[in-house]
Amino acid sequence: MGLYEFGLICVKFFYIIDCFLVMRTVLFGINVLFLFILTSPAMAQSALGVWRDHLNHTIARDVDELSGKLYVGTANSVFVYSQQDNSVEKLTKINGLSDIGIVLVRAYPERSLLLIGYQNGNIDILKDGSIQNFPDIRNSTVVGDKSVNHAYFYGDFAYLSTGLGVLRLDIERLEIKDTYEILAEGGLGINETNVWNDTLYAATNQGLYFGSLSDDLSIFSNWILDATLPNPFGNVPHCASNGSRLYVNTPGANPPGLYTRTSGGSWTNIFSSTELKSLRNTPGGILLATATYIERKGPDGLTTAAAHSSYGATNPNIARAHADADGNLWIADRIQGLVKMKDAGAFEFIAPDGPASNNCFSINYTKDELWIASGSPSRPGLWNNSFLWEGFFRLKNGAWTNFTRSTLPIVDQKVFADICYVYPDPEIEGRTFVSSWFSGLIEMQDDELLNYYSVDNSTLADRVEFPRNDGEPYVAVTGMNNDGMGNIWMANGYTDFPLSVRKADGTWRGFQLTNVSNATPIVQVLINRDGYKWLVRNGNGIAVFNDNGTIDITSDDVTKLLIAQPNAGGLPSNDVYMITEDLDGQIWVGTADGIAVFFSPFDVFSNSPSDARQILVEQDGIFQFLFEGQPVSAIAVDGANRKWVGTFGSGVFLMSPDGTEEILRFTTDNSPLLSNEVRDIKIDPKNGTVYIATNQGLMSYQGDAKAGLAQNNCSKVYPNPVYESYQGPITIEGLQRGAEVRISDVRGNLVYSTISNGGIAVWDGRNLNNQRVNTGVYFASASSPDGSSTCVTKILVVK
Numbered sequence: 097m098g099l100y101e102f103g104l105i106c107v108k109f110f111y112i113i114d115c116f117l118v119m120r121t122v123l124f125g126i127n128v129l130f131l132f133i134l135t136s137p138a139m140a141q142s143a144l145g146v147w148r149d150h151l152n153h154t155i156a157r158d159v160d161e162l163s164g165k166l167y168v169g170t171a172n173s174v175f176v177y178s179q180q181d182n183s184v185e186k187l188t189k190i191n192g193l194s195d196i197g198i199v200l201v202r203a204y205p206e207r208s209l210l211l212i213g214y215q216n217g218n219i220d221i222l223k224d225g226s227i228q229n230f231p232d233i234r235n236s237t238v239v240g241d242k243s244v245n246h247a248y249f250y251g252d253f254a255y256l257s258t259g260l261g262v263l264r265l266d267i268e269r270l271e272i273k274d275t276y277e278i279l280a281e282g283g284l285g286i287n288e289t290n291v292w293n294d295t296l297y298a299a300t301n302q303g304l305y306f307g308s309l310s311d312d313l314s315i316f317s318n319w320i321l322d323a324t325l326p327n328p329f330g331n332v333p334h335c336a337s338n339g340s341r342l343y344v345n346t347p348g349a350n351p352p353g354l355y356t357r358t359s360g361g362s363w364t365n366i367f368s369s370t371e372l373k374s375l376r377n378t379p380g381g382i383l384l385a386t387a388t389y390i391e392r393k394g395p396d397g398l399t400t401a402a403a404h405s406s407y408g409a410t411n412p413n414i415a416r417a418h419a420d421a422d423g424n425l426w427i428a429d430r431i432q433g434l435v436k437m438k439d440a441g442a443f444e445f446i447a448p449d450g451p452a453s454n455n456c457f458s459i460n461y462t463k464d465e466l467w468i469a470s471g472s473p474s475r476p477g478l479w480n481n482s483f484l485w486e487g488f489f490r491l492k493n494g495a496w497t498n499f500t501r502s503t504l505p506i507v508d509q510k511v512f513a514d515i516c517y518v519y520p521d522p523e524i525e526g527r528t529f530v531s532s533w534f535s536g537l538i539e540m541q542d543d544e545l546l547n548y549y550s551v552d553n554s555t556l557a558d559r560v561e562f563p564r565n566d567g568e569p570y571v572a573v574t575g576m577n578n579d580g581m582g583n584i585w586m587a588n589g590y591t592d593f594p595l596s597v598r599k600a601d602g603t604w605r606g607f608q609l610t611n612v613s614n615a616t617p618i619v620q621v622l623i624n625r626d627g628y629k630w631l632v633r634n635g636n637g638i639a640v641f642n643d644n645g646t647i648d649i650t651s652d653d654v655t656k657l658l659i660a661q662p663n664a665g666g667l668p669s670n671d672v673y674m675i676t677e678d679l680d681g682q683i684w685v686g687t688a689d690g691i692a693v694f695f696s697p698f699d700v701f702s703n704s705p706s707d708a709r710q711i712l713v714e715q716d717g718i719f720q721f722l723f724e725g726q727p728v729s730a731i732a733v734d735g736a737n738r739k740w741v742g743t744f745g746s747g748v749f750l751m752s753p754d755g756t757e758e759i760l761r762f763t764t765d766n767s768p769l770l771s772n773e774v775r776d777i778k779i780d781p782k783n784g785t786v787y788i789a790t791n792q793g794l795m796s797y798q799g800d801a802k803a804g805l806a807q808n809n810c811s812k813v814y815p816n817p818v819y820e821s822y823q824g825p826i827t828i829e830g831l832q833r834g835a836e837v838r839i840s841d842v843r844g845n846l847v848y849s850t851i852s853n854g855g856i857a858v859w860d861g862r863n864l865n866n867q868r869v870n871t872g873v874y875f876a877s878a879s880s881p882d883g884s885s886t887c888v889t890k891i892l893v894v895k
Contacts (some may be wrong), residue, residue: 380419666707735854
């Protein structure tokens with residue numbers, strides 16, 4: 097008798113008890129079941145298929161107030177702060193926003209709506225708790241700058257300032273009623289508009305224009321240039337009105353800055369500056385701001401009622417501002433998020449938790465910690481410096497810690513810019529290495545700086561042909577990896593010793609690699625299960641290095657180059673972007689022309705090494721190689737040995753273990769994915785969460801595969817019991833990879849069967865006829881592929 101049959105006998109033994117359990121549960125009432133579901137620890141598990149954002153919310157771009165809530169626009173989100181209960185919620189592509197690249201947040205209290213404008217011309221309208229998209233400007237075939245620079249509400253219309261002119265939007269019907277092009281030849285972009293004394297004013301890069309609302313303003317001749325304004329043909333970034341006064345910012349005038357006049361009056365300069373960033377009429381009065389100074393005018397519109405140039409010990413970096421009816425100042429700050437300032441000088445900083453930046457060059461996941469390297473050397477490309485100086489960030493236990501110029505002095509002192517990789521040492525708790533493509537390497541221990549490595553205390557060398565202006569050595573360090581014996585191997589670009597190792601005893605050794613030119617930097621280090629160091633060479637294929645386990649003896653070192661030639665590697669392209677090892681020990685290579693796989697990497701140093709092979713797939717009757725013609729930026733392997741593939745432009749794909757079947761595809765059009773340009777993918781092996789780094793920020797997706805166990809134990813089922821209103825997947829955890837899972841009723845009848853994805857199996861609650869199963873107790877039994885390990889668990893279903 098097999099183990100599976102024995103399991104079924106055990107199942108039937110408990111038949112009477114389980115039937116009683118069903119009757120008792122049903123009689124106990126729906127409320128008890130509902131309470132069980134809410135309080136069950138299993139319900140704390142992330143639902144399969146759920147997206148989450150991991151975005152920056154402190155680099156604010158705009159702010160406005162509606163119904164006692166402050167709406168703060170950042171690049172890819174809007175967060176909402178309630179003055180009533182101090183709560184904060186987020187709006188992103190996950191829960192309603194249609195796009196990214198937010199440039200405008202503007203409230204219309206008279207109609208209880210909020211307009212969100214995007215750089216590409218897209219618009220979202222938030223009203224009555226729902227979001228309606230207006231994509232017509234974005235989708236227009238008209239060529240030009242479609243960014244929504246400003247919105248002014250008047251009656252039933254919003255006057256939109258764009259690079260295409262003034263667009264008059266009917267806010268009820270959501271349709272463009274008119275387009276106003278001020279010049280006969282067109283092409284005049286609009287910065288802001290304002291209605292004052294039944295006249296529409298337009299601030300442009302070529303002066304201040306106005307036209308009566310009683311005229312047809314779609315006729316360009318009805319627009320008049322205000323020749324009375326100082327520097328009348330110059331740039332006018334802002335205009336606003338408050339009661340009897342019109343305000344205009346003209347930075348090219350003499351003196352520059354903010355001018356005001358009454359109807360029929362002359363212009364008077366009331367704030368002299370070329371740096372005015374924000375001008376707005378608010379319930380608290382006319383509000384003006386530079387990047388470092390904010391001022392609210394009094395009831396007469398001329399005198400100063402409140403002014404601030406600091407947040408106590410912190411300097412402002414103001415994008416835009418708002419003043420409420422109580423005189424509180426609300427600032428969208430480019431560093432602090434939302435800042436509340438009282439006239440008495442009290443400051444409050446408000447922002448959801450998140451990384452210090454949306455820049456994600458690479459990510460790493462180890463020991464329940466996700467790390468982001470924010471640097472940006474050009475990739476794909478020449479790996480030239482971008483001199484991005486934003487630090488590195490960690491997500492742990494749901495909270496972010498940001499290591500930046502202000503929180504970690506070494507980042508500022510050593511110009512630790514263009515951070516390529518963050519490598520948490522898997523062998524030593526709390527130890528992390530961080531590499532810079534400009535300033536070497538730092539070693540952290542428990543969030544504190546332990547060591548800084550450069551040319552004077554390691555084998556790392558500098559790029560001598562490009563000396564730095566500050567006299568410091570230009571030390572370019574990229575990928576890193578631990579060989580399992582405590583040695584950290586890393587690449588050192590543009591040097592004669594392109595591979596270095598920090599040994600377990602703290603000493604260093606550098607390696608020259610045969611036939612590896614110092615003109616080609618190594619950008620990734622992968623150490624496979626054979627101990628070979630697989631090194632991605634930028635634009636020049638792969639080098640495989642073997643020190644034969646003798647770091648200090650170089651005479652037995654050997655290097656093999658793999659390139660895009662038959663019998664010399666067989667790569668589809670020499671432009672290799674990344675490599676990874678799957679659960680079967682195969683090496684998957686992402687290139688500028690798709691994917692190739694080394695199915696026998698162990699023989700790379702043999703006399704007859706195997707070339708990489710491309711995978712042939714069929715689509716609509718046409719056979720082609722996997723991702724042929726597409727640049728592949730990332731390949732991550734989940735617990736089921738499936739491949740999550742990121743591309744430079746085509747989004748994310750989930751492929752079967754052998755790469756022949758497309759299981760899922762995510763793009764910006766069919767998912768909350770922020771961008772189709774994917775830079776990296778990493779997976780949490782414990783719960784299957786897939787982290788996707790794009791050029792617009794980090795997202796995560798709850799996958800349905802986690803690392804398989806050595807033995808089946810059926811340790812967790814959720815939800816359990818399954819309430820009648822629940823229609824989602826039922827997840828069984830604690831399985832071996834590839835385990836056969838069978839769902840049976842109490843009589844032993846087979847209801848459903850599947851193969852586990854890593855350590856997880858999923859049941860949709862339906863039988864083999866695709867019908868919802870009846871109320872009852874069901875048994876999930878799992879068996880390893882060789883039958884050596886089995887387990888059984890119970891699932892209560894209420895129909």
